[in-house]
Amino acid sequence: MTNPIIPRLRAQLQQGRDSPLLRFGLGSALFNEKNYREAAEQLSVCVAQMPDHSAAWKLLGRSHMALGERGLAREAFTEGLGVARDRGTGRWSGR
Numbered sequence: 001m002t003n004p005i006i007p008r009l010r011a012q013l014q015q016g017r018d019s020p021l022l023r024f025g026l027g028s029a030l031f032n033e034k035n036y037r038e039a040a041e042q043l044s045v046c047v048a049q050m051p052d053h054s055a056a057w058k059l060l061g062r063s064h065m066a067l068g069e070r071g072l073a074r075e076a077f078t079e080g081l082g083v084a085r086d087r088g089t090g091r092w093s094g095r
Contacts, residue, residue, distance in 0.1 A: 003029045020050035024059075031059055036066040047079070054083040 009026040027042035040063040046056045057080025064073035 003033055005029050006033070018049075020046045020053060020056070023049065024053065024056050027056070027063070028059060031063055031066075034066075036063045039063045040067065040072075047076075051079075052083050052087065054080045054087065056080075057083060 006026065006029050009022060009029065012022055013026070023042045023046035027039045027046060030036075030039035030042060040060060043056050043060040043063060047053060047060060050056070057076050061073045061076035061080060064070070064076060
C-alpha cells in the first residue's frame with residue numbers, strides 16, 4: 001500500500017515548491033514504504049539544501065544501511081552526529 005502523501009509531495013515538487021522540509025517529508029514517507037533507493041535520493045537533496053538537518057542525515061544513513069551501503073551510511077551518520085553536536089543536541093538516537 002502506498003502512502004497517499006507521496007503523490008501529493010511529488011506533485012508539489014513538480015510545481016516548483018522545492019524545499020528541504022518537503023524533501024525530508026517525501027524521503028521519510030518513501031523510507032516507511034521501504035523504497036530506500038528513492039528515499040536516499042530525496043534525503044541527499046534535503047541535506048544538500050539544509051546541511052544542519054540532523055534528522056535527515058540520520059534517515060539518510062538508515063536508507064543507505066537498508067541498501068547495504070555501509071560506507072555511505074557511516075558518512076551520513078557521522079555528518080548527522082556532527083550536526084547534532086554543533087547544535088548542542090548531543091543526544092542522537094541511532095534508531
